Amino acid sequence: VQLQASGGGLVQAGGSLRLSCAVSGRTFSNFAMGWFRQAPGNEREFVAAISWSGGLTYYADSVRGRLTISKVNTKNTMYLQMNGLKPEDTAVYYCAAKRAYRSDQYYEARNDYDYWGQGTQVTVSS
Numbered sequence: 447v448q449l450q451a452s453g454g455g456l457v458q459a460g461g462s463l464r465l466s467c468a469v470s471g472r473t474f475s476n477f478a479m480g481w482f483r484q485a486p487g488n489e490r491e492f493v494a495a496i497s498w499s500g501g502l503t504y505y506a507d508s509v510r511g512r513l514t515i516s517k518v519n520t521k522n523t524m525y526l527q528m529n530g531l532k533p534e535d536t537a538v539y540y541c542a543a544k545r546a547y548r549s550d551q552y553y554e555a556r557n558d559y560d561y562w563g564q565g566t567q568v569t570v571s572s
Contacts, residue, residue, distance in 0.1 A: 447471040447561045451541045454566030457531055461570070465526040467541030467563055478546040478553055479517055479524045483537035483568075490540065492554050494526060499549035509535075531570045538565040 453465040469477065480495040494515040495504045503515050512531075517524040524541060542559035553559065 447543060449541050449543060449561055449563035451539065451563040451566040454539060454568045456569045456571065459531060459533055459570055459572050461531050463528045463531065463568060465528065465539055465541075465566060465568075467524040467526075469522045469524070469543060476545055477543040478551060479515075479544075480542045480553060480559060481515060481524075481526050482540045482542060482556065483535075484540070484565075485537040488537075490556060492556070493539070495552035495554055496524065497548075497550055497552045498546040502550055502552050504552050504554060528568070531568075533570045533572045536568060536570050538567050540565045 448470045450468045453463060455463060457463055478498050481493040482490050483493050484490040492506050493509055494513055496515045496517055500517045512529050514527040541563040543561040544553050544559045
């Protein structure tokens with residue numbers, strides 16, 4: 447399974463970006479997915495997660511209400527719509543996938559995930 451993250455860039459505070467994560471190699475609809483981020487000097491932290499079905503989502507408190515995770519199974523792609531960006535959102539964003547056996551479960555812990563993308567840089571200027 448290969449994950450390819452894209453869509454990062456430089457944006458001013460208050461701006462928006464949409465990250466994409468394309469998955470290849472297995473049946474996408476069987477995967478629960480997540481986004482994590484890592485700023486320099488910090489550990490990789492959870493951002494958002496979505497269930498296999500796409501019907502359940504969960505967010506870190508720091509991003510809830512500003513970021514929206516979604517997935518389109520027919521396109522083998524997951525998205526992270528980022529609105530109201532803040533300088534503290536600056537980080538490398540990683541997408542992750544876990545082969546799931548229940549359609550109604552999401553995962554928050556890094557160790558839950560089986561596959562990772564290479565990361566895409568998001569920089570928010572003040």
